[in-house]
Amino acid sequence: MRFDVGDRVRTQNRNSLGHTRLPAYLRGRDGEIVRRLGAFPLPDVRVSGSADAPKEELYTVRFAAAAVWGETAQEPDVCADLFAPYLERAE
């Protein structure tokens, strides 16, 4: 799936047992695409040593602090670079 800047997305709540670049604190969170970074080999597949891991689009996604740490969060918003397979479209 491809996304554009401004799209609302939700991160997958995956029960990952292997290497991934989707951190636990960003699973199942709502955010917004703020930058498209291009396509790169998916780390979750490349970890097998595969030289031909599929390239996937990478995006900078911004999450409101309250969406990550809770309603009373005082921290700044969180930005993370996440691959398309980690994301689904949100309303």
Added chain:
Amino acid sequence: MTRINDVGGMTGFGAIDVSDDAPGFHHEWEARVFAINRLLLQKGVYNLDEFRDAIERMDPLDYLEASYYERWLHGIETLLRAKGLIGAL
């Protein structure tokens, strides 16, 4: 499920030193580990994701006790053993 490296948002580890004048290496061996890893990556012995994965698979207690470059050395040794390039240590 998560691995021991995935501690984002967890408290109790103390403040992170973000000063620009912090030394890159605290011991000479750390620079050697850094160089060995760069060379093995460049030569295609393993890729960066394999390296990260090898560190993430560390025993959780060992992981928490290890310094940054001790984890790197563990990752290098794990991968070289798995690929049959070194024997049991």
